[in-house]
């Protein structure tokens with residue numbers, strides 16, 4: 331059902347007709363003219379078990395911001411429905427009136443709407459259809475029946491099931507997860523003769539079953555490349571987060587033979603973000619998954635080679651060629667290397683909780699697990715933006731979210747817009763100056779014991795806890811040739827101490843202590859940990875790679891290996 335509420339009879343008729351014309355084959359379209367009529371119909375639809383995919387409401391339904399208040403009430407009745415706000419132009423049809431813009435800003439900042447559409451235009455092709463289609467595509471992916479290239483059957487709360495689901499979601503591979511004790515799960519087990527003693531199992535598109543698959547098993551089954559080509563590349567990039575993807579895109583598009591090595595998933599941390607609002611060019615925000623999937627596709631089309639499911643474990647320079655050793659034993663060779671390996675979540679360190687890692691205790695991962703937590707009480711630990719975003723995201727599924735923050739005020743670590751969103755979300759509450767002391771439960775996590783600064787302890791029912799308490803660079807594999815700071819972040823360019831650089835030319839921007847090896851994004855000492863910075867650095871570092879490669883041409887300047895006299 332697509333549901334529309336607009337007090338302007340002529341506009342209502344026009345929009346309803348347009349929606350029916352375009353989407354009528356798949357969705358029923360209904361409309362109401364007043365708030366009370368609209369809420370009554372939505373209540374009735376709920377009782378009749380009708381799924382409402384989208385609720386579109388005029389901002390000026392009752393008074394200045396009536397549409398936003400309506401969407402809030404409608405969201406309680408149909409929490410899955412996409413919330414669309416219709417905003418009228420001024421009487422000249424040239425701009426959104428100032429008051430409407432202010433209301434729109436507030437609604438967006440407080441996460442009270444999903445999509446907004448400017449009413450008007452001659453044809454609905456111009457202003458309506460694209461936005462509605464985007465909203466319906468997102469709804470279908472999250473809540474509807476969608477294409478599945480594989481089906482995973484496993485125990486809902488087993489760590490391995492979680493890991494597989496997380497990897498599939500983060501690599502945007504359409505899949506379905508069916509708990510082994512659900513009706514559909516039991517049907518699949520019987521139909522495909524799945525051995526219940528060897529769960530989780532993946533059922534592939536041809537009906538074959540892979541029991542207890544590794545990520546690499548699934549990659550092979552899906553035809554994903556896991557072996558590097560033997561040639562010497564111009565550029566090898568370690569990590570396919572935003573920084574690595576940007577470097578791959580610019581490297582490949584500028585004619586460099588470029589290979590990217592990625593251990594886990596396209597998009598790195600950004601791929602786990604449910605909504606990125608501060609990236610240039612996306613005024614309505616974009617999910618991290620969508621952003622990085624587009625970037626990957628773009629880099630792939632320019633010719634970048636991706637090697638998945640392997641971790642870089644060593645880096646060495648031999649006769650001017652860098653060899654990156656992979657966890658499977660292969661080597662990728664490159665005349666230049668860009669390290670874009672980002673950071674990883676810091677661990678909580680509460681022993682009584684560790685056994686639930688991936689089965690109630692999650693590091694990041696809010697995006698892939700959210701829908702499975704419908705109606706549950708959950709906690710998020712952390713006081714920075716990623717924790718705030720996770721709390722808001724989870725509040726759409728869970729009955730209640732408690733945000734546990736060590737600091738004395740949310741404002742100390744979180745952007746103002748997120749603080750306001752949290753304060754305005756009724757099913758999110760915050761415990762300041764607190765930490766998790768214990769986890770309790772039998773088969774699965776049931777409750778958390780929180781210790782407050784004054785020593786008081788409180789037990790909070792919670793079936794899942796999402797930990798976002800900062801991150802650290804895992805760069806031990808790089809060895810001493812790549813100089814790092816005390817926290818493992820890689821030193822580059824002007825940050826390199828004099829004794830770390832042996833060439834008679836100054837280091838290029840983003841160049842590490844090993845000439846021809848560069849570091850960008852979160853793994854770089856001094857970076858500010860934002861998608862835009864990672865993308866910017868990944869792109870700009872390719873300029874340094876060109877300079878490095880040009881110097882190595884006959885007649886070009888060559889960096890002398892470290893240790894030689896200047």
Ligand SMILES: Cc1cc2nc3c(=O)[nH]c(=O)nc-3n(C[C@H](O)[C@H](O)[C@H](O)COP(=O)(O)OP(=O)(O)OC[C@H]3O[C@@H](n4cnc5c(N)ncnc54)[C@H](O)[C@@H]3O)c2cc1C
Nearest residue numbers: 569571572573593598599600642671672851852859860861
């Ligand atoms: C939940 C969340 C929400 C966020 N929201 C925002 C936001 O709204 N706006 C914003 O600007 N920023 C946001 N950030 C921060 C942003 O995502 C990061 O700054 C950005 O992703 C850093 O990009 P990167 O490419 O440097 O590193 P990463 O994204 O960390 O990517 C590094 C990649 O390298 C891979 N890798 C690591 N080691 C190896 C190895 N040895 N071999 C092979 N591969 C390896 C990893 O698997 C990973 O895929 C958010 C972060 C999180 C966690």
